[in-house]
Amino acid sequence: MIFLFLALLFFILGVVIERFKVYGLISGYNSMTPEQQQKVDTKKLGRLIGYYCYTLASLFILIAFSEWQSFTPGIIIGIALTLVATLIVTIKAPKYDGNLYDKDGKPLSGQKKKAKIPLIISSVVFIGVGIMMYFSLQPTAITISEDTLQIAGMYGDDIPLQHIEAVHVLDTLPPIAARTNGSAIGDHLKGHFKLENGDKVKLFIDKGVPPFIEVRTADETFIFNLQTAADTQQLATQLQQHTIQ
Structure with a gap:
């Protein structure tokens, strides 16, 4: 039931951000100063986050259906694709931030370390969740x-x-x-x-x-x-x- 609720929530968020352009709901962007926000390509960022929300909504429906059917492979695939989608967004989203990257997608001078932080955090989470899933599925001795x-x-x-x-x-x-x-x-x-x-x-x-x-x-x-x-x-x-x- 919780995954169906999350699916509905993320679908609504996707519509609000991508269709109605309420970019203030995007984490990170809403905490920037007006000057920093002007350097963000909100159109591309909003489209990316919107499609990400639609993707999560679809994956949560897959997980909910798999749970209902007690189909463990479907749950694993859904969780894995959720992590992959999150990793992709974490890598791509900062490149629309003109405070960190230039128009060619290269980190600005002095911003390389800051630009790598989201990728490092996401990679650690990705690996951690993968390890947890592996041990959770192992038979108990x-x-x-x-x-x-x-x-x-x-x-x-x-x-x-x-x-x-x-x-x-x-x-x-x-x-x-x-x-x-x-x-x-x-x-x-x-x-x-x-x-x-x-x-x-x-x-x-x-x-x-x-x-x-x-x-x-x-x-x-x-x-x-x-x-x-x-x-x-x-x-x-x-x-x-x-x-x-």
Whole structure:
């Protein structure tokens, strides 16, 4: 639902900026002095930002539809193209600023370092998001040692077996209300979430591969699964045997 709202928002922004020429909505331009604004090619900048907003609106619709269909590749493609579009705009937009670049698109004397800042920031964000997506999509390694249930990777935890009060196998997930601190890419959910009944839970799951194991301690609830249903069932049996002892 949030992506459909964002799609509508960016489409409206694109129309207002590109069609109605409300350039004051463009970040950076609206904070310039009148003298600095006169050196900006607002027509080209407005067209670029407008088309960028239309592109984002289209990509957010793609992501929303992919989420609805639980089609993880569509979500990944949508997010990746969003990052690429943002990187392109970050590179091109400053070139319409006559305070930084000349008419040939070359940085003015003394402005080279300043002109590179947006590119550096965008590149760092691009790489950071890519790394986060990669690790979010990796299967969670879950093992049982002599006295500990170990959940590796992002948001992982070590749970002493003696602290486990209950182990249940769930055929379906309880309704999830919100993500509070974690990642959610298609069927892959990792981190802290809130259930519709208000309970807090840590998830390490692929929703497309039931069943799921629910582990409860006095303070926390964990729900996780492995790459296959057979592996999940086997892990559940091992956990139940360890906690009974």
